[in-house]
Amino acid sequence: MLQVLKANGQREEFNEEKVMSSIKRARIPQNLQNQVLAHIKNIIYDGIPTVEIYQSIL
Secondary structure (H helix, E strand, O other): OOEEEOOOOOEEEOOHHHHHHHHHHOOOOHHHHHHHHHHHHHHOOOOEEHHHHHHHHO
């Protein structure tokens, strides 16, 4: 499973539910949320910093 690099330096397994939660917190319209999640799933790589994921959401 892919891992993400958190801001504190810890590694954690990629969690689709956490990404979706961030998408919702960013107030992405509901009709676009799955598209944004699919985009994130296409660009992730092992060790991707969470900040890069968040930037891709916005």
